[in-house]
Amino acid sequence: xxxxxxxxxxxxxxxxxxxxxxxxxxxxxxxxxxxxxxxxxxxxxxxxxxxxxxxxxxxxxxxxxxxxxxxxxxxxxxxxxxxxxxxxxxxxxxxxxxxxxxxxxxxxxxxxxxxxxxxxxxxxxxxxxxxxxxxxxxxxxxxxxxxxxxxxxxxxxxxxxxxxxxxxxxxxxxxxxxxxxxxxxxxxxxxxxxxxxxxxxxxxxxxxxxxxxxxxxxxxxxxxxxxxxxxxxxxxxxxxxxxxxxxxxxxxxxxxxxxxxxxxxxxxxxxxxxxxxxxxxxxxxxxxxxxxxxxxxxxxxxxxxxxxxxxxxxxxxxxxxxxxxxxxxxxxxxxxxxxxxxxxxxxxxxxxxxxxxxxxxxxxxxxxxxxxxxxxxxxxxxxxxxxxxxxxxxxxxxxxxxxxxxxxxxxxxxxxxxxxxxxxxxxxxxxxxxxxxxxxxxxxxxxxxxxxxxxxxxxxxxxxxxxxxxxxxxxxxxxxxxxxxxxxxxxxxxxxxxxxxxxxxxxxxxxxxxxxxxxxxxxxxxxxxxxxxxxxxxx
Amino acid sequence: xxxxxxxxxxxxxxxxxxxxxxxxxxxxxxxxxxxxxxxxxxxxxxxxxxxxxxxxxxxxxxxxxxxxxxxxxxxxxxxxxxxxxxxxxxxxxxxxxxxxxxxxxxxxxxxxxxxxxxxxxxxxxxxxxxxxxxxxxxxxxxxxxxxxxxxxxxxxxxxxxxxxxxxxxxxxxxxxxxxxxxxxxxxxxxxxxxxxxxxxxxxxxxxxxxxxxxxxxxxxxxxxxxxxxxxxxxxxxxxxxxxxxxxxxxxxxxxxxxxxxxxxxxxxxxxxxxxxxxxxxxxxxxxxxxxxxxxxxxxxxxxxxxxxxxxxxxxxxxxxxxxxxxxxxxxxxxxxxxxx
Numbered sequence: 001x002x003x004x005x006x007x008x009x010x011x012x013x014x015x016x017x018x019x020x021x022x023x024x025x026x027x028x029x030x031x032x033x034x035x036x037x038x039x040x041x042x043x044x045x046x047x048x049x050x051x052x053x054x055x056x057x058x059x060x061x062x063x064x065x066x067x068x069x070x071x072x073x074x075x076x077x078x079x080x081x082x083x084x085x086x087x088x089x090x091x092x093x094x095x096x097x098x099x100x101x102x103x104x105x106x107x108x109x110x111x112x113x114x115x116x117x118x119x120x121x122x123x124x125x126x127x128x129x130x131x132x133x134x135x136x137x138x139x140x141x142x143x144x145x146x147x148x149x150x151x152x153x154x155x156x157x158x159x160x161x162x163x164x165x166x167x168x169x170x171x172x173x174x175x176x177x178x179x180x181x182x183x184x185x186x187x188x189x190x191x192x193x194x195x196x197x198x199x200x201x202x203x204x205x206x207x208x209x210x211x212x213x214x215x216x217x218x219x220x221x222x223x224x225x226x227x228x229x230x231x232x233x234x235x236x237x238x239x240x241x242x243x244x245x246x247x248x249x250x251x252x253x254x255x256x257x258x259x260x261x262x263x264x265x266x267x268x269x270x271x272x273x274x275x276x277x278x279x280x281x282x283x284x285x286x287x288x289x290x291x292x293x294x295x296x297x298x299x300x301x302x303x304x305x306x307x308x309x310x311x312x313x314x315x316x317x318x319x320x321x322x323x324x325x326x327x328x329x330x331x332x333x334x335x336x337x338x339x340x341x342x343x344x345x346x347x348x349x350x351x352x353x354x355x356x357x358x359x360x361x362x363x364x365x366x367x368x369x370x371x372x373x374x375x376x377x378x379x380x381x382x383x384x385x386x387x388x389x390x391x392x393x394x395x396x397x398x399x400x401x402x403x404x405x406x407x408x409x410x411x412x413x414x415x416x417x418x419x420x421x422x423x424x425x426x427x428x429x430x431x432x433x434x435x436x437x438x439x440x441x442x443x444x445x446x447x448x449x450x451x452x453x454x455x456x457x458x459x460x461x462x463x464x465x466x467x468x469x470x471x472x473x474x475x476x477x478x479x480x481x482x483x484x485x486x487x488x489x490x491x492x493x494x495x496x497x498x499x500x501x502x503x504x505x506x507x508x509x510x511x512x513x514x515x516x517x518x519x520x521x522x523x524x525x526x527x528x529x530x531x532x533x534x535x536x537x538x539x
Numbered sequence: 540x541x542x543x544x545x546x547x548x549x550x551x552x553x554x555x556x557x558x559x560x561x562x563x564x565x566x567x568x569x570x571x572x573x574x575x576x577x578x579x580x581x582x583x584x585x586x587x588x589x590x591x592x593x594x595x596x597x598x599x600x601x602x603x604x605x606x607x608x609x610x611x612x613x614x615x616x617x618x619x620x621x622x623x624x625x626x627x628x629x630x631x632x633x634x635x636x637x638x639x640x641x642x643x644x645x646x647x648x649x650x651x652x653x654x655x656x657x658x659x660x661x662x663x664x665x666x667x668x669x670x671x672x673x674x675x676x677x678x679x680x681x682x683x684x685x686x687x688x689x690x691x692x693x694x695x696x697x698x699x700x701x702x703x704x705x706x707x708x709x710x711x712x713x714x715x716x717x718x719x720x721x722x723x724x725x726x727x728x729x730x731x732x733x734x735x736x737x738x739x740x741x742x743x744x745x746x747x748x749x750x751x752x753x754x755x756x757x758x759x760x761x762x763x764x765x766x767x768x769x770x771x772x773x774x775x776x777x778x779x780x781x782x783x784x785x786x787x788x789x790x791x792x793x794x795x796x797x798x799x800x801x802x803x804x805x806x807x808x809x810x811x812x813x814x815x816x817x818x819x820x821x822x823x824x825x826x827x828x829x830x831x832x833x834x835x836x837x838x839x840x841x842x843x844x845x846x847x848x849x850x851x852x853x854x855x856x857x858x859x860x861x862x863x864x865x866x867x868x869x870x871x872x873x874x875x876x877x878x879x
Contacts, residue, residue, distance in 0.1 A: 285811070
């Protein structure tokens, strides 16, 4: 195969890609390709759910992962489908845009030979000569905002061509180009946007640097030093609940400075009411309780810590871990010979279950709080250098016998518990914590504009009606002229018969009222249907 | 007020079932296919054209039959049953709206804050749309059997399975966008449900027509018409159903688009991102793409009308999955169903 063969097969591929059938198939494939994104947990939605899936299905998960089942919407195959669809769209739209521009410039095409073959037609004789009669028709159409063209012919007849409803195609093109704008906005936002999540205990402050976030995502075109330098302090948090336990209100009191040196300002942060700063927005996403624990070790050294516990159910039963790696080190030494570090795993119930065998809170507010702690002594394994979760003890250390269970006790606020070695654990109180998401998406205005244009384009394109009317004005035998008026709805338009009847009366005169419509198409079915979407090529 | 609302729901379901029986009597015992023939056949009136200079005499003049202008369906005793069906539909709709009003008063907010209320709202739009349709096109009355049947089924399921006590809103729903996003979603879902009825019936009707077509000897085929195509007998003409389905879809699709856009705006202020592929968002996207595919297929001359309509039916399937499967199975941010 030579060069010509390659070119022709490329052409064939392009014709195939930009054909309506291909676009339809791609639309269907796109819909189907999105389904796995709701079947398997997605990393972009919940990383924890994916980790859990790995635990539940250790054999299947890596295989699925290789097929991007946990990152469907960032996967090459999903991207391939929508990129092909958009290429196909552009391939369709550009010629259509050119055609539509030409249609807007060019006068409507001349009347077909036999107007009475059209779905709607009437015939009537008037006294005026053809030129004057044609002008009357043209004016009547023009005042109804039809685009018109008058063409005199050699045989003495004059034709008037008129078209209306160009706005349908305009809306159609607007809709499809707005979809492209939407894609651009999404891409722009993912390149230049960033976000960070952070758990903040009430009373704490955090500043907008990446180190301060528990988890963050930075667009490829964003640099860490480009982040706006604001700081936010969470002063307090309140939650209100109905008697059923259903949350009724979450309010976080914030104070913030946008720039170093500014005086702090206050903001009441609520779920639907983010703090909008210059270059980033702060959203309230979650909340919970952080027990405050005081540990006095066997040498009298005191450690106080506030540990955020993570809720595990709607009644805010919460679980967490407190670690005291520097406890029980003999005074004057840097480490104990036999490590006696303390780890506490706990379940916190804001309203303790009346059945002590069930560790599940019965109400999300602190009506009758209780903290059940299990104490572990030995080596927490923090020295190994391997990263550890702050929400769990290292289970390997337990399995290896390096961490020993030294008892379990349920404490009320203010109560203390003496461990076998004489050290004491006190449950002082709890402090609320909130999770905040800080996000900047510069693509949002483009996406919003695109979405608005999609909607407008859609409505115009679905409600617009393209139709053509022609008049052939021939000189009559006894003077005057014979007008034949024909009409054609080029898209679904059941009301066209009525419009045509009115038009006939106005253009030809009241006499036309007596002339019945010719209507071979009582159903209003347009014989010449126009695709609402793309042009049909490559059939 | 909450108990009254629950009682009214029961009354509404019973009324819709009674209305369905009315339509059923007319459907089953009415003149065979009379409605269909009336709706399909253009009333031909030959009128002489009054131009003296003589247009060609073969110009046969026919007045267009407007679907709504057709005569009311079957007269006589079965016609009375159908009329009772229509009357009961109106009563059912009034009670249905009463369910929503009392529910809203009991909860002190708009009555679409959980899945039960959402389904009641969607079906109210469905019933309202049907009544409007029937007022403008009485010839569509045979569809009432399927509309009220679906209505009773959906509402009964809501009352039995989805029902939840009236309560104020969870914080995430306390927003002006609840009024806009959810009402647009409910309105478009109700209309898409209404559009699904003629779409599905069009497929049944064409299936019926294909099987009834005369066989080789010129006589109508004698073999029994298999389920569900037998239903096609009493239905309006295939073409009428198809055009109605398209127009309803074309009307509902922009509202569905608006619902998704409003949802995205709300998601931005509640969750910090306008789109996050939450399962509900994913399936809204799937439905949107599926309906877009239908509208494109419908507008493409080389795609058969039956094929295009299958797209619409499949698209409605994705709407059902989004409402009934995703709410129960998938864990996502849109977990407001409130069903235990």
